Amino acid sequence: MLKEVSKNIYYLPHDETTDRPTLGYIRGKEFSVMIDSGNSKRHVDLFYNGLKERGLEPPKFVIITHWHWDHTFGIASLNSKVIANKLTNRQLKKIESWKWTDKDMKERLESGEEIEFCDKYIRLEYKDLNEIKVKTADIIFDKSLTLDLGNLHCEILLVGGPHSKDSTIVWIPEEKVLFSGDADCEGCYSGEENYNKYELARYLNILRETEFETYIHGHCEPMSKTKLINELEEELKSL
Ligand SMILES: [Zn+2]
Known part of the structure; x- marks a missing residue:
């Protein structure tokens, strides 16, 4: 179930059925790391089954790419320590107090706090809304953080960009791999619905300056840097 990028990098592919994003795994000599926590306990279990199949250790840390559900x-549902930047954590703190009844969810749609797209998929993932539990992170950073896994490093960087102000990327220089969450996508919440040209251009510059070969996106198959840059340049031209 987990796909192999290299002997130290794996991922559980995204699944559109209930909008499950890609979950990443970085195998270190000292400890291992997971990228994003998934959308439910079922999603986490699927990832852990994938680790077991391959004889991989449970991750010590989980890095969150942005606050989206x-x-x-x-x-x-995780035992690992969770790392997030302070913008992500601030948003998680807010959502921690949300109630998950049909009525509360409808009210949030009306107020614009939630969007139709997420409401639809949350209801598809959670047949029983009472199962929803939102938790904040354990380790909070400001702009960047480096993890030394012994044989390789995770460079965690808050980049913002067109999708969400708190978008964070994880770069593994030794493997030339970059996990991006949804950082290059257009925005979806109120006030950020359109593709922000300025933010996309700024994010493109960050990508150009970062040395990687494989880009692992939250909702697409991995792609090469060349293909990614070409696609985003086309997108930028069309805006
Ligand atoms: Zn997102």
């Missing part, structure tokens, strides 16, 4: 609602 599909990347964070698995946090409550």
Whole structure:
């Protein structure tokens, strides 16, 4: 179930059925790391089964790429320590107090706090809304953080960009791999619905300057840097 990028990098592919994003795994000599917590306990279990099949150790840390539900609602089902930037954590703190009844969810749609797309998929993932538990992170950083896994490093960087102000990327220089969450996508919440040209251009510059070969996206198959840059340049031209 887990796909192999290299002997130290694996991922559980995204699944559109209930909008489950890609979950990443970085195998270190000292400890291992997971990228994003998934959208539910079922999603986390699937990832752990994938680790077991390959004889991989459970991750010591989980790095969150941004606050959106599909990347964070698995946090409550994890034993690992969770790392997030302070913008992500601030948002998680807010959502922690939300109630998950049909009525509360409808009210949030009306107020614009939630969007139709997420409401639909949350209801598809959670037949029983009472199962939803939102938890904040354990380790909070400001702009960047480096993890030394012994044989390789995770460079965690808050980049913002067109999708969400708190978008964080994880770069593994030794493997030339970059996990991006949804950082290059257009925004979806109120006030950020359109593709922000300025933010996309700024994010493109960060990508150009970062040395990687494989880009692992939250909702697409991995792609090469060349293909990614070409596609985003086309997108930028069309805006
Ligand atoms: Zn997202």
